[in-house]
Amino acid sequence: MKKVIFIIYCFFASSIILAQQKKRDTLFIKYDNSLLTKKQLRGEKTYIYVIKGTGNQKDFVYLLEEGMCFNLKPKNVKKFKTILKKSNAYYKKDKLYDWKLAEYLGKYVVFLVKGNKYIKVVVVEGIE
Template sequence: MKIFFLTTLFFFISGLKAQKKKDTLFFNIDKYYTISPTITSNLSQKTYWDKVEYEKEQIKHTKTNGYVFFIGDGFLTKGLKPKIILSIKDFIENRKFYLDGKYNKIVDERKLQDSLTNKYTIFFVNGDEFISPRQLLYYSYFPIRQGDKSIENKMKDTLFFKLDNEYVYKSKDLNNGSSIYLIKDSSKSEVFYFQELERINNLKPNEILSLKKYVRASRFYNENDLHKLSEVYFMKFLKDYVIYLTSGKNEYIKVEPFTVMED
């Protein structure tokens, strides 16, 4: 019994030592960049078009692709003495939080989670009050609805994938003359596919990637799972890139990713 107690105590103490105390970051509240029902009352009662008009003001003032939305944990702390209060806009709009690529200005939610919300204890400073977020998310403005149309974010990097006709292959032609392309790792119940948008010649890609290697090296693929590829999340990820398939014959097929549920 004594040995069991000492063993349990040893592992308990070891576990406490292994837990690293998080550093604390203090951020200012920006009227146009930091949106929260904790700060702004009746936020949930605004109509869709009220939100659209407000987002136009946000874009005008911040010139960014999105904003921070957070919900406080229900407690207002006082008496803290931060050495420095950071701009969360400047902190997030750092290349390390963007999707991979030279031109992308789209925040990668996973990178933000790993390098900010899971890594630090966060407080927003509102006068002499300190608000710790229970939930913190980054929302993109895009696509922006304008009448019957939607405006997409044009600041995207381009990915070129080899159309090898083995891993990625043409499935069928549509009545409008475009084609559908499937990939082997797609499941039967949740199908991932590319739809052709247009064909272009004489592009000069720096690199043509293997789609098979790209998929299986991504965080959306798990070899040990029965359902190996998270099709929907992978599709959403690729939506933030311009995608071309090419067989290497100086013809490039611009495609868009989609998913569909099959019965």
């Protein structure tokens, strides 16, 4: 009897935890060499993508590569310049508010699309 009660308790506890997690939309962004620079972290196999126009103030934002997928079928691939405009992160010509961009992109699961490669990235914001 105790086992049955324990199993029922575990089932309800796990369903409550799963219900509290927010689902995020997926954002597919076309890789743009003029706005993104790929760099390898020193002494690691990890890559980051530096965004042109960021790092102008005390904070900075970049995209950290998490993994790679192939042959996904996205419904809509957006241009990176369009995403930057939509985020309202520009405050001067080619200068971005890093925190606004990080807040906007943080709402999504982000993939950079480069040919048939889909690079899953995470937005990282830091303070100098």
